[in-house]
Amino acid sequence: MKILIVGGDAAGMSAASQIKRKYPENHVVVLEATQDVSYSACTMPYSIADPDDDIERLIVRAPKEFRKIGIELHLGHFVDKIDRDKKTVSGRTTKGEEFLFSYDKLFIATGNRPFMPPIKGLDLYGVFPLKSLEHGRQIDKYLEENTVKRAVIIGMGYIGLEMCEALYSRNIEVTMVEAAPEVLGWLHKDLRNPVKKELDDKGIDYFINTKVIEIQKSGSFFTVKTEDKNFETDLVIASMGVVPNSEIAEKAGLELGPSKAIRVNTYMQTSDPDIYTAGDCACARHIITKKCVWIPLALTANRGGRVAAKNIVGEKAEFPGILGTAVFKVFDYEVARTGFNFDEAKESGFDPVEVLITTISKAHTCKNSQKIYVNMIADKKTGQVLGLFMVGKEGVARRINSGAVALHAGMKADELAEVDMAYAPPFSPVWDPVILAAGELVKKLEP
């Protein structure tokens, strides 16, 4: 069977490798638009933070390693069309050559790309998004070859905040601008405030409700123009979110879902049963609502790739779904989430109840205990836990997963409150923050 995979990152390469390892008799072709496959995109900010770190180090497996196991890998192959009747895909290489490949089963793993609105100057050299390894290389090179004392970051999502920390650690004065009316608007303000204070404490200037109109290059520096204010800077990072690379699917008449991500069933099949998709270009079923959502994250891509691979070769496997469980660092803070916040729960048809507690990362008798802010959400009618959000300087990142397990299991607040969790003074108060919050939620849920 000829299996054609469009996109050679997390979902694509994990599927390709799995198929080749377990069913080597299949002909597996991967078409990747860039020159890179299999690298840790999420580590890029941490590599950029260190001037001595070589970003090439983030390459997990070189193309030749995939070729060695029999994957036919074509780099610099940008696919722009799927012909579902003829079962072919076509496009153009970086060198301008046209190509055409046929398939028995097609797997679209085209990922996402930075959202780049039509702002004049976003294409200037010195204005960089951060998505591909090539972007990482360009930023590294720019920082090496230019005197960068100031940077403006447009957008205050995960990537913007991680890049803020990276550039700050290189002694660059960072200014952030965010079009939305809040920083991390999805966080409850009680959890958002300590994060904002952390940015203040580090001397990061940031401006919310601030739309960039134009970026101008003036000699050796840039001017980032907004409605109210202009910012002079030596470097601009454009991190205004991402959009799915779903155009080839759309043109081929495949059904799309939220945010125009490609709609899939639990077998990772698109509306064409011979075409599969997974990763950042695809929707996934939400564990709680069972509805299609688009929350592009690395683990989802890896998980989806595996499930798609199994179904492509005829093993029956289902993708149970996602919760949007995520964690990221904002300087000394860990910010983590799983499931729905209050508003999302409401929009999903629940009657949510939430609690907000402030607790501690270690026993109160331990020195250097840090505050942990917890926001837990449950459904009033059933008591089912719908979401968990935590912020703190320690003890948050790995703790969020206990909430993720509870959400997967459909636990009620009173059940979660009674989980026998680990206690030792250096690691936790007697009542772990998660069971403490669940216990408060139980009280609030009482009629």
Place this chain on the structure above:
Amino acid sequence: MKILIVGGDAAGMSAASQIKRKYPENHVVVLEATQDVSYSACTMPYSIADPDDDIERLIVRAPKEFRKIGIELHLGHFVDKIDRDKKTVSGRTTKGEEFLFSYDKLFIATGNRPFMPPIKGLDLYGVFPLKSLEHGRQIDKYLEENTVKRAVIIGMGYIGLEMCEALYSRNIEVTMVEAAPEVLGWLHKDLRNPVKKELDDKGIDYFINTKVIEIQKSGSFFTVKTEDKNFETDLVIASMGVVPNSEIAEKAGLELGPSKAIRVNTYMQTSDPDIYTAGDCACARHIITKKCVWIPLALTANRGGRVAAKNIVGEKAEFPGILGTAVFKVFDYEVARTGFNFDEAKESGFDPVEVLITTISKAHTCKNSQKIYVNMIADKKTGQVLGLFMVGKEGVARRINSGAVALHAGMKADELAEVDMAYAPPFSPVWDPVILAAGELVKKLEP
């Protein structure tokens, strides 16, 4: 109603406070054998580690605070008899005065005590167990008033290992002796070995299979005599485990369970419906087997105290049970467990399958990533996850709770393997150690 509580630590005082706060019309009497109530016993090793730290700081609430909310608290009251027909308890105070109290409902929260086998010399001044705050004070005083350069710790359980670290940090040369044939015998050897190496690396001499026969005082130092070897030392810590303070219950004819801990139902009632118990003197139902087990831990005492309080005042509340979830530090290592190991699973009637994996605490592209050793156990027939054990220098202590939630929910390995967990390079590999281990277990469970 007159509610009499014997024992003023975690279970007793949490029950007393809860009853007084919610139902102040009740007469609540607490009889405590020592002079201390409500202190963080678990923090004692960490306080002893620091010569400048005042152990009195570990007192969470002073007796007067409990009296202020209307609890009749008697210190230095050692109860030695329950008369179930007359519904009285009697005993003797520290000053030798006899006392007698009546009750409508009795709550036994007598905790546990260090196991002190009939070894000659265990009662010498300079040989200390560590259970009560008074023990902590004595050790502190001894370290201050004597030149302690060497210490022998008898027993290598949680407390022994925590005290090892505490004394090491005070520049005391520590030798440990353990009667059992292994250090942390309940850990799989693949997880035990890094812990043992850590002890070696810190220069801790330890001897397994080594039974202490006698301790002699010879001038300013002690000789700890074992079958094979004698150890000269300036201080001895006796941490050979604990036993439940269940004698008054036994004498009163109440049913006992494993390790002679007091048997309870899920309402925290003993075999006498007017007598409740919880905490370190009592059994608790195991979440997985629903059988009575004795695993004395702080959170269990607090949880049990709350449930007992509710039932005593007529609210109906059930204690779902425990998993023995625990974590402790061995120098730079975090050691954590929840549920059954392979042998325990077998003894509990399961047909266990286990996996052992070595993974990392951060993305492999992150610097300073540490190894994490994981042992996960499931039942072959049903796939139900039965236990999770982890050892590592970071990312273990809070991560164990995701396993605890899974065990509470009765999750199967394939369900746990599919939980959407958090990933960010500084905190985790893409596949969290827990889902990675579950995934390996799924493969092993496949027919």
